[in-house]
Amino acid sequence: MKLIVVQPTSFCNINCSYCYVPNRSDKTRMSKDTLENLFSGLFGSAFLEENESVEFLWHSGEPLVVGLPFYREVFELIEKYNKNKNIVVHSFQTNGLLLNEDWCNFFRTKKVNVGFSIDGPEFLHDINRVGWNGKGTHREVMEKYCLLRSNGISSGALCVLTREHLRYPKEILNFFVENRFPSVGFNVEEIENANTNSSLGIRVDLIHSDVITEFREFVSEFYDLWLPYSGIIDVREFQDFFNVSHKKILDPLYRRTPDEVQDFGIVTVQKDGSLSTYSPEFAGAKSDKYSDFVIGNVHRDTFSDISSSKQFLTIKNDMDKHKENCENSCQYFDLCGGSYASNVFFETSDLTRPESTACRLLRKTLYDVLLEKLASTQGNIESGFSIKSSH
Template identity: 40%
Template sequence: MAAGNRWRIAGPLELLVLQPTPFCNLDCAYCYLPDRDSKRRMSDATLNRVFQFVFSSGIVEQGFTVVWHAGEPMVLPVAYYQRAIDIARAHNPGGVQVRQSFQTNGVLIDDAWCDFFKEHQVNVGVSVDGPAFLHDRNRKTRKGAGTQPRVMEGIRKLQSNNVPFHVISVLTSESLDYADELYDFYVDNEIKEVAFNIEEIEGPHAASTLGTAGVESRFRRFIGRFFDLVARDDLAISVREFDSMVPMILNGKQDEDFPPTQENSPCAILSVDCEGNFTTYSPELLGLSSSHYGDFAIGNVNTDTLESAINSDKFRNMSSDIARGLSKCRATCEYYSLCGGGAPVNKYFENGSFDSTETMFCRLNRKAIVDVIVAKLQNPTGVATDAA
């Protein structure tokens, strides 16, 4: 990556993660965002500068996705995003494809939002953790009330307006005993696309219920049972973790010279907050801070170029530490070709350094899932594995 004493701009850009406001209307127990009470928003001037910055950066090649995320993007009105899309078009004279994606808690979805989603073919992700007895443990209003009925109203609104969507469910320790109940929840509510996130250790969320003794064997049983249920019903639902991992396992190892993950590739992901501060690698880094680097922002679109940012001492130090950690993963972990070395944000907040290897995320969301899938593919009629 080094070219003389300067660093060349990497990329190409795949995800532009924009944080239009840090504010969230909910108060989820496992949230890692430190500033979700603030009602600041990204100004039109900063939006202009973001897209001018991106399209002049040299990392836009064959299109990218704008992900509106963190806090709750839908606390801002539809008109805000109509303007943002117009602004993006004004800086895109070559007509590069710019896809739009929203990750939302779902409680504000109405017909106007559905019209907007359909008009712009927005990829919509809704955060729902399953039936109310699971969802409402962690995903609460600011007054401490459960939110599941309101989320389901939003999902039904998407369905009645024929808006495609997927759901992301966060798996906590409590979730792991309820694979059947979760599966039935998705099927009964005609939810076709599911992704599982694990309760991660990031920033202010310094402990996870998944960090306790015995969790790994329970997680493996959960994944094994869920795999069986999906297979039993001829793939009635699509599960991101299965859909992504099965082809890689069946097709053999990936090219180990290049990390296959966006989070480990400089400038494949660019994240920008409401003030124009930006960083790359794991989007969750933006807004967090560390004793070693200070905050993780490497520049501001209003004052810096991408070239100046990636030639800064902070970026050089971060990137070098991430690269060393990847090298250690490549040298020591047999799962590397199916993982790509792990997410930098997990390494830093679990291990205290980017220059490190295994994390809880690796053990559960990579190693355990790979082992379960391999066992299922080798013995499709067998019972769910409970191997630790």
């Protein structure tokens, strides 16, 4: 499946303190011409194979601010240009505040996936996820989540972990269980694009040992608390670890290749039609060396053209070096594959480096904890299992 991240606007109706998206007060939106060029170019190119499915992830600022008529037009244009009848999946990542019955009817009728951005209980959520007036958004967000549920629409949660969150694993788990979220994924507060500060540290070589210890303790306690509820709520990071480690056990030569470091594993389309690849967080970044990570534009380039553009080849060269450096320096490379390259760039301005704060926490520290948990219950985890057995 191809993953196309579409950013119809950078504008957001709230002002989260850790948001990486630049120009969140800019209400400029993607035009119909840009949409038309996107869909005609995509569905009419060899980039999308005849029987291949494609997921459009509507993201960036707040995707709902462009309004329902915009998305009705999206579906009409896809119907017009999808001549080969490729399977199309739509996903929205939203703060939820603009939801109403019309949106719910649309989501239900069109069978779209909905991800809900919420940082746990009110006393944590309202620290960072605030309106432009500085007031917390939790109560209204929960009202909108209940509206989704009353309309029979299931939505997983996306929660950003700040240093303050690490003190409350029990409260965070209880919140997501009690409110019947089917799943939760954790991001860490990152130095990325427009966000230049983080409570977890400003770069991996400066991260304080106390942060590593606190994150380790959080993961360990959260895992123990979660186990009795593992059939009720999925934790993305735990499931991810179980999936890749199981593949490694079955095949010692297995190596993960995450979408974000694959050539065109993810293609991001900005509101002006600019195209980028690898991590969506590169969209809107400033870099002379990488031409602001723009490798083409739907108004002048075909999807076939961008794979040979000078801008893409420059980024690809350093992305390949990043993966090589990760492989040569990290025991977890087979299970990770060089994830979080965008975090490396924003922390160090050097895409080729092998480690970032996100990788140190969400890969190395988290995997250490889970391997210890499994070892304590299964002896040697699985006979012959070695995370670096293919090297």
